[in-house]
Amino acid sequence: MQNRSLSGCCVLIYTSVLLTFLIASSPAYAGGTEALLNLLLKRGLITEQEYEELTAGSAEGIKKQKEVAARKDGSAGTEMSGRVTLEGAIEGEYRWMKHREVTALDSDSTSDLYLRTIELDIGVKLTDWIIATAVFNSEWIGDDVNAGDELLTVDEAVITLRKEDFPFYIIAGKRTQPFGLFESHLITDPMTQDGYETKRAGLTAGYAGPAGTDLSLTVYKGEEQMHHLFESGLFDTEAVSRTDTSDDVGSFIVSVSAEPVEALILFAGYLSEPGAERRNETLNLGFNFVLPFLENMRIDGEYMKAIKRERYTGADREFKEGVLSLAVAYEFVLRKREVIGGGLFEERQAHIVSEPMEVSLRYEYFDDDGFADSLNAWSVKNRYSAGARYSFYNDEASGLNASLSVEYRRTALRVDSPVDMEKDNDEIYAGMGVNF
Template structure:
């Protein structure tokens, strides 16, 4: 049944897209690619915003001329149906409408090669500093950079057309105080980055110190093709994974568990975009370190995400997702599929309508669950 639904969705997508494919030129697609509505903010989008702030030419010495303020407001309405096939009494139906996210970003141009960046964020009834760092950049002849402070380390890519985060982001996204140094060459086609940080999860018997590192390479040989790989020595310190470990009362691991990631994105026929990403642990978590302290098996979680998006007409996008995981228990769905429509009906204003179906299954932990979620998101950027 699942395969049939996915096949029908794909056929509908193609039938809608084919009559319009000849209407846009490659150049017009290049110009509008960054203005498509909807989507999770990927690492690439964060880097582009930072580059724009750094590249600003400011003639004035007045402090207020050196400040750039931007932001995001997201309001979401949702309905979810959860079914536990092992315990029907745990089945739930929930719906809500609320302020989901507020971001306020302040970029300060200090001098030509120095920029200060702060992002304040409101999410899940908490107000906090999500990012705060100083960036030092080199010259055209020596395109090196250093980012020091609280930041999203360059592990994973996490691009998405959807409102809901992909499994890859849930498994790997890491926000930490870190120092990341990088170098770009080939006119920006290749980016190499390395960094160090003190992870949220420590190795048993070790001091609380800077003991984790990250390395990444990203290439963009053509404007429509981007690919990359990254490695972190401490995947267990990702935001979601470290919280899951803490929730079961584990404070230290026998060994830190590293992770690796690979992605590729391709845009073609003027309006299609394919996103493929894979994130995986390099080693096993020992029994009882992840999901449940009574678990008798080692765990090696992996996650993947595949999306196909098409711009039906200007500012109207339809996308499909198929994702999943291994060793995800009830933390990551074993399979996930769905569709989203993103409509940019005013400038910097978009409406997204999303449906996702998740299936969680892990026999040894008696996990057999399903969830259907419908989400409507109204977002404004400024």
């Protein structure tokens, strides 16, 4: 009798150990464990009380395992959500032009309705000093004038090495390189951006010092700024032409900015690219100013001036053009904006969210250095723009924004023969955009 009791106890102990192991292993054993307990109960190897205790223990073990797994999954998700950011913008636009072709006299008016841009920005923060970002976009979808397509392209893709308490930094990749600020409060881009934006893969080494000082050197390959100038629509490119001459990484930009007093930012840049017979060199100067006695008012000024230019094919001398852009904007909702500019997605996004309701005026002048007169061609003379933007939904904390905007623009031209082409053109723009 004693041996039988001892044998039963051994079976019970063995069974308990086996069940404990199965329960601790995985929740997937839950169904098999319950079936085994039922079998042991029917054979009389365990009592009703032991069955209930073991069943309760199994359920508790599974519950704890699920809680641990959930905590692990949650912590991983929280960690990733803190490292990865996703932003974007969708902008639709309407445009009316008094003259479809300014180079033809009495040209008919034209209008277009199109998707101006779709942008998607993905950022990954590997550490507090290593950040990778990529911006994908598609532009001018459905626009007959600019002949856009629906292809998604890489607009920006950079790796930034920058630590908060360390003054030196490195930025490598494709972006609008630091030549020109291109601050804009209107739908259309300023002339300075039309003619001098340099969006190219490059390498920037910089130093961020006191009083908002930032000094950088950027190197890249190609003649991107000159390409942009010839595609800007600021002068007659049928009268002259040029060809690429660079095969090496031989272009560079020196850029500096500072904030000597609060609310005043000064910036300057020097750009040099290879050219036919001589290098093409350009100087950039500008400022961004908030009036101390009227903090809702923003004043922006930017000047581009060619220092040296190659002699274009079809011309008997070099033409050292220049562009002046002056703008004033009034903000009805006053919010501090840390980032200024219009060349990068980050800058445009900050502008939209931080300045939800504004009106703006802009005057621009293009100095063609006698180009139109010398070559019997045409060039833009000046441009006046006025516009407003209203955000009918704006959540600054989350970056969600929906806005409406409108702009009127008048462009005056220099023409060699007024009887052959128009001397000015009027345009109206209206847009609706969503930023997230």
